[in-house]
Amino acid sequence: MIVGALSLTRPTGRPGQGPGRPGTVVPLTTGLIGIALGTLVVTTADGGLGTGNGLGGGVVAVILGLIATALGGRALTRSRRLGRTGPTG
Template sequence: MVAGLIGMALGGLVAATADGGLGTGNGLGGVCVAMLVGLIATALGRLVLTRSRRTG
């Protein structure tokens, strides 16, 4: 869960400091993927923590 949050934060930092748009070589395509994967990882981590607290 923490890794997902860190990925989203760093992706947001790169997106905020990028000079051009998609296709300009600034890595914005990778930023979009990193933020999406970070969001999914955070959601799955939260789900796992919630389920583990219920069962054990």
Template structure:
């Protein structure tokens, strides 16, 4: 579940970075960036929770491997969302 959230956030962040005023919202394009940040943070939090509470190692069936993947993908989502948000704010400041 956490990996899917991180993956959705990475896709939305990539779309917000590639097309700032595209399909997700209009205007400055900050909606997609904020959505990517929020979903990425939730994915990182859930992945961290699974890593902290699992008692076995990787390959024991406790989900620790998937939790590490969720942490990585969620971090990518947060970075993409942050870059898109910074660009949306910069372009909004230039047009105002």
């Protein structure tokens, strides 16, 4: 999630950096991994919250994965749009 926020705030008009930089793909990929692993933990947890089976951590992983994926997707869209039209300024 932190990498996703940083990829949105960093300038995208640096020389030599084309659209789809690795800085925009990292939060997208790690977010999807977080969603998958969180879902796996939630589906295999025996018992409810507070039983020590990791259900709460799995739910948090899914939520943070969704946020990271959204931020990464937004940054990737932004970098592709700027790469197509060129930096202004």
